[in-house]
Amino acid sequence: MELNEMNLLNAYERGFIDQDAEKVAHHPPQMIINSKEENVLSSILDEMEGCDAFFISVAFITEGGLATLKTTLHELAKRNVRGKIITSTYLNFNKPKVFKALLNIPNIDVRIADKQGFHAKGYVFSNVAYSSLFIGSSNLTDSALKKNYEYNLKLTSLDNGAVLNHFRDQFDDLWNEATPVDATWIMEYERIHKEQTDKQKILEIIEDRSKYQYRTSGAEGIVPNFMQQEALHSLKQLRSEGNDKGLVVSATGTGKTYLSAFDVKQFRPKRMLFLAHREQILEKARQDFMTLLEDSPSSFGVFSGNQKSTHSKYLFATVQTMSNEDTLGQFNPTEFDYIIVDEAHRSSARTYRRIINHFKPSFLLGMTATPERTDDNEIFGLFDYNIAYEIRLQNALEEEILAPFHYFGVTDYETEGLKIDDTSALSDLTNIERIRHLHEKIQYYGYSGETLCGLMFVSNKKEAQEVSYALNLLGYRTIALTGADAQDKRREAARNLENGHLDYIVTVDIFNEGIDIPSVNQVVMLRRTQSSIIFIQQLGRGLRKHDDKEYLTVIDFIGNYRNNYLIPIALTGDNSYNKDNLRRSLIDRTPLQGVSTINFESVAKEKIYQAINASSLDNLRHLKEMYIYLKNKIGRKPTLVDFYYDKDVIDPMIILNKYRHYPEFLQKIKEDDSTLEGPMDKMLTFLSEELAGGKRIVEMHLLKALMSGPVDKNEFQMEMHKQGYYMSDAVMDSVIRVFTLDFFRQQDILKYGYPLIHLDSGYIYPSELFESALHSKLFMKHYRQIMELSLLNSNQYDQSRPLTLNQKYSRKDVCRMLNWQKDEASTMYGYKQKHGTCPVFITYHKNEAVEDTINYDDEFLDRHTLKWFTRSNRTLASKEIKSILDGHQNGMPIHIFVKKDDDEGTAFYYLGKSRIDYHTLKETVMPGASGKPVVTMHMIMESPVEYNIYRYLDANVVK
Template identity: 35%
Template sequence: MLKTSREPKLLTSNLIDEVLHHIQLSSTIYLLSAFVMKSGVKMVLPALKEAAARGADIKILTGDYLYVTQPEALSLLSELPHDQVEVRLWQSNGRSFHPKAFLFNVKDQGSLIVGSSNLSKSALTSGVEWNVSIPNEVSGEVYKDALEQYIHLFYAENTMKVNHETLKTYREQHAAFRQKYPDLAQKWSAKEEVELTLGPDTHPEEINEPSEPYITTQQKPSPRFAQPEALDSLQTTYEEGYDKAMVVMATGLGKTYLAAFFAEHFNRILFVAHREEILHQAKASFEHVNVGKLAGIYNGKEKNADADMIFASIFTLSIQDHLKRFNPDDFDLIIVDEFHHASSRSYQKVLDYFSPKFLMGITATPERTDGQDIFALCDGNVAYEMNFIQAIQGGWLSPFHYYGVYDDIDYSEITWLGGRYDEEELAQAQLQEHTADNILSNWEKHKQTRTIGFCSSIKQANFLSRYFNSHGYQTISLHSKTEGMSRKEAIDKLDRKEIDVIFTVDLFNEGVDIPSVDTLLFARPTESLVVFTQQIGRGLRKHIEKTHCTVIDLIGNYRNADVKLKLLGTEEGEGKKKGQVHPVTPANCEINLDVKAVQLLEELLKKRSPRKDRVKLAYDQVKEQLGRRPTYWEMHLNSTVSVKEFKQIWKSYAGFLSANDELTIEEQTIYETYKDWIEEVERTPMTKSYKMVVLKYMLDRGEVDWVQSVTPEEIAPYFHSYLTEKPYRKNIDFTSKNTKALIEYDKKKVANLVSEMPLTKWSGSSKGLLVYENNVFSLNFEVPTKDRALLKKMTEEICEYRLKYYFERKWKKE
């Protein structure tokens, strides 16, 4: 066994000895390797399995740059237990990815190893490599910074988790690349520095600036805007027995103050966010409302774990050693800001660990049109929702005048990479003088006084800024590489009208308020409806000098070009006329489209992907996200389409799975044999939950006995218990005149209710599949013992979905 040196040391050979030694000792094991090879993974895999068995927090990040990482290596890593080990792949899209680092820690004793070695046998043993091992107590802030930066990198948007489904995709991409570039496959090391695309400029980081002090008045504030109504709804939700809920409120309505008001009802609070300035602003807001409660920050620099109200960086808190500093029940209320980020693994890890009395998610953008759905994290329970259209109608946000101008770039010729367009190809199309002139002329035609221009890349922002300046305007390009001007200085100049436009790349999506901005210029295709909604919100705050916000948007034949217009219309207007281009807008708002833009949108509407293809694509996205076949309920929570479409097209979710070869051979046989039963459970009408509660009782009797007949008297205790154990179930389904007396349990009365309603009604509408005679309820078909377990599983999946969806829908209606 190696002795652990507490001094920095240079390692030029046999790095594997040092790595294995630290793996054996550490509770935190974070590996960062530009690529991984099967030979290297084999050397560390046994030690990693042992570390996972003892509960170590293990993360491994590698990249797909030049497709050097071997699929076989990723396959080996995927053998590690998923509950303890996370493996993610950096999707470089040609951007060079070369980091090599190993971070180890146990009780603040560990090391940071940085150098040249990737996870391959030669790099870990006999290759010419230089690595430096620095104990974390020696490196001090460097180690802490490395830990924080690792988590940022690990959960970056362009990383994907490695699972069975994503590995299949990577294998295909790896094979295609090797076939296209056979020479590169053998000589990758000579070419690894070649920038195949735009390089580092295409993925800017946020500008790091000290947080501005959050100014508040001394007097304790009172709820305003939509806050009183939202508070009432939250309190009702809590009293109804829910332990989690989401609040959707448009930017500008005071989501953080709403959370602060709600927090007055709880003793100890944890507020979690992903950006430092949000933490400090939230701390000030909560202190303003919750007078007398001690507040503290928990991030990379401060570690206040004892305060009544803790404001924690998700990147710090999700590190296991920090998470375990708290007990799971330490907090009565946990608030997750910008809840649309909470589907990432870092948030899930934190939310899975804690058991608060109540979990509150707050966001302005819950759209189900951008991949993973955050409704899953709050069990589908939205306590309150007010989008920016409703806030405009309420008079709390500024109206908008939208101008959709024609963009002649042919986006069908630009490679779509699943979530975005290829940066190099997009830039080549955007950085043309005629394109810039089209943007400038439309801006001159519709602009007001202060503009934010949203761009696809730093290169486009710089290009447009130079072009506008050459035509006599004062503009700046503001991004992570900007030198000589901070974000605050740029905002102040825009506010004072010293500049006309700030061209930026994703810097003003969240947490930045510039009320005086009255013009938004979208010089980029809308790849994400979530981002589009956030950016629209930047111009809707009310200001004494503006009557409305002008939105100038380039509309081309890109994805979501037609869909996003629905975000600008009222619910009453959507879908009124099939194929309509103009949604119905609130009073004082306008939508104006170029003739060419209208023609383009109408053409796009005609070419929308066929319904079956769209549903299958949504299913594939959820399956890849989970790494396995989703259950019916998981599809409801995570899908970008309504799961009603499964029933409408295929008569059942199982029917969809069968039609798309997603069932095993055994499941296919069961589906074909009992198809009528599966469709009956899926499609039987439910004015109340009673039918599915009876079915749940039957299923809960076990794999063999679930098909046995039952009597109302047998069902009654379970039926009553299920519908009264949660206040919301009782209030929804146990409060009519006929059932009010049943809240105080009377077995005979409950049995009579069961007999009169679910048993009699269901047997009568089931087309002979169910029978209720002589006080006995039974299946009217035989299920051999060998079929019962699998049919139970398939039936249970439908029953779970229908019960949960029923109460979710009824709660929202209430």
């Protein structure tokens, strides 16, 4: 019996007979239920990516459900992989537009089941090794695949399995009886569907007239959403504590204007002033307030260049008009007891500040979606650093306040000799072939609803004009708008787009904010990402809910841009600028809650990887920008711990990985000129570089204990053990060697300079210099920060074990965590057997220039099995190999550490212990020209490799 058959049998034994059976089991039967950690869509896409053919049988398909598969289908088409879908017209649920979209996908054949009441849900994905079947309750809808509570059973079968063949037979019978979908069939179905839909609408209106009336009613139908309720409570609480200013950070589309109106309603001011920088915003705000507040229309006035309603109870004014000194003189400073500043990130401008300084309201409310990160922005100070509430994009999507979106990162046009990058000429950007490529992608990825309503963002004014012209030649109805166009022209274009008289507005950046077109169902980004803030502003133009769309389509054309690394930052909201997080986010199937998805074509994804690897996210300019932003936000000089807690700024460990310690960084950015004396400087360097990461927290607990006096070594060891920390005689000895510097190599000893402790008669004492440092206010200020940061970082690690699964460690870290006497990282050479352990370090993707003698073909065959190569020039008779094999049989653990490539730096993911499958031991030769002998074997992982790490290491592997 083949090994894969045995593993599959073991999997089914564990799945259906005995879950505790201790056997190697691959591809177990699995019940999949949508949750934050996993969903049906993720599992389906995993199998779909590596399949050679697929067969789907579902009653219902929605545009959103189909959208979730489009990128993978595109990649399969490049491999000439085709699939078949059987669906239905049951209850007229499937819209004609869905069938048109299916017909537009070149590698799918679609037929309509002729069975009465067809309600099947089954997915099969086949490759050369096996087939995967998903049988359960999920139709091909984005809600069923990602959000709804659904039961789906995933089964794996070899080619001759009875269940698989029974499904195939049933599918083939259905297929042969089914009606092919083509343009003629769709035309007839469209006629029938319209008749049935029109009848249904009439019946709904007749049977539920009150429901229809409610839809057209006014303020009584508007209530605060969940997040607005929380914000209103926070604002009320802020005022009850005596504060007269507050800032609300609220993602685009989450209802900032309504929130401010709700707060005005609960505050009940005598007079209110609403400030905005555009008259278009004022008109919309005035309409929203009129809808919500129970006052006569005459109470709501506009004060701008064209209108001068100075005496209205609720006054909506442009900043440009109100900031005029003569105008301000007409208003008493206490004229308004409630003032709202819209787009408050602009409030550090002179015009805004002139108004804010003039008036003395009882309460000043600032609202912004994106506080700018610039050196001169004092927005937080203007509102007394009172952030009343924050509604982030991720939270708003989870609470379903916004329309969900399907993001598609697609490859920009490329041909021999032409690649779109930061320096591309206008002739390249408007090349007719690029326009055709654009047309092809926007047709393929489509939009939700019956009428296209799109915004297209390009790089410059001339490109906007020429792209618009070229699209019009292709039959689209578009207009180019730039900052040079008058407000009246912009308003007219927005009306035409919303009314269906335009397909696209092509613009540079004038629609980043302040425009409200809820019916926008497609956003096209045909330019490099300038910043994550601008990205989110442009994405947000289509996130408002609208009856005519189920979701927003975002099509991002990704060229060879240096700033591509900003895309995952913007999409995930992870501003830590941690490269590992950014890389992994590209293959994470569950970064967004709800039905929203993030999809990248393979070439586009590779361009982002390249940008991440090439970027200097720790450059001084960027770090200083983050520092100043945080300083402005909290109103004082931030500490390392402030960086840790604020998720809008960089991970503080990036600072400590760049500079010896925080004071050195502060000196570099000219924020602090105080210096530590020689020994204190070196000791703080040691603490920052070796302990701030919190990988083994008992070390920091020992230092904390030493602040109260000498520490009894045995009592400390017992106390740590009692508290559940990983502790033994070997660990205690290792901790001591770290603090005496005996663990380190000579170059580190010279850098760190001075031991922190010494031992005497079973007691641990601080060294003389360390004790002296503890009496320095400057040293203690930074020492306490390192201590607190280390304790916070330690929460990422299982402190009851020496190593934590899926966390990253350098070779030096591993020597320390495994209690080796010395740091032997420099002589590790891939693996080393010592002190009863054997860590194995694997760089999964080798550099193309690597020598044949070290170009090993290490790879995961699946999440359970690693095919591993020893060093070259080794045979089964080699002393080194025999020692590892014998040692492992006698209980020596083998620890597996893997990184994707050398661009990740020196740290490796710890994937756990493994055991050697002695049946697979094989002596072979190195690939390539060297021909040197090497030993290979399978390592069976103690725990299957974490799902996202496995995909990250080799996302395209056929599992």
